[in-house]
Amino acid sequence: MAETAENQVVDPGLDESVKKLTPETIERVVQRVLTKESAARLKIYLETCVHCALCAEGCHTYLSRDRDPMFSPVGKMKNTLWELVKTKGGYLPRQSRIWPA
């Protein structure tokens, strides 16, 4: 993961809450979002995305980070959502701060 200023920020609210998460909770919430809350839209977007990366030019985060592929919209999806959907909320990406490893 890119070493940015954000990675060195200490956020007690986030860190303490994250410690209370269990894999079962994460899986349950992710499943609910994927199948109930955003069901049709998310499913269709994920299934019709042809990985063309034209979305990158529209993202100011991507542009301001010298076109780092990690920060293109589809790149961000790849790092997070694709893993979550593939493992149905079971996989916890190690490098990410959000999920307890």
Added chain:
Amino acid sequence: MYEISRGPLVWIAFAILIVGSTYRIISMARLAKKDKVVLPYMKWRFGLRSIMHWTIPYGAKNMRMRLGFTLLSFLFHICLVLTPILTAAHVFLWKESWGISWWTLPDTLSKVMVIIVICGGLAFVLRRISNPTVRFVTSASDYVLVGLVLAPFVTGLMAYYQLFNYQIIVIIHMWTGAIWMAMIPFTRIAHMLFFPLTRAYMGCEFGYVRGTRDW
């Protein structure tokens, strides 16, 4: 083998295509009803406006930012869809089987369109390999899909010029064409079924909900 490819295989391919596509569209519509924010926000005006801007060449800012690629993409997609329907060899087969026929492309134009599709597909693959942003999100399935789409066109051109052994090439052409058709509802190529609906929804989310443009 030729008899099977010319007959039952075509039936099976079209059946899978039509039934599969219907199933996918209906199951998406039903899922969309469950998703509480989709149907209430769909409005004809904003949906159509977005579709219009994104299907007209250079209608969207993203298209105007890349003039060459947009041209390539439009040519590729238009030739991809029109060639199988309008090429004389295919219409001849329809006339042979069902007695119906329609206007056909002149052979030269047909050949040019096939070459456009093949060159476009290869250009897309090159872009996938060379552009780091695209490469980051590319996996094997992306290359397989391009190969799957290009195979009927390459073998069709080879059959037209009777390169190698015509009988074998034309059978491969029919099989790759049938596989391609059957795979449409079940792969990313389904974007051809869904794009009006997803585009319309984006138009409504940006236009109706947020009061701004999405092109």
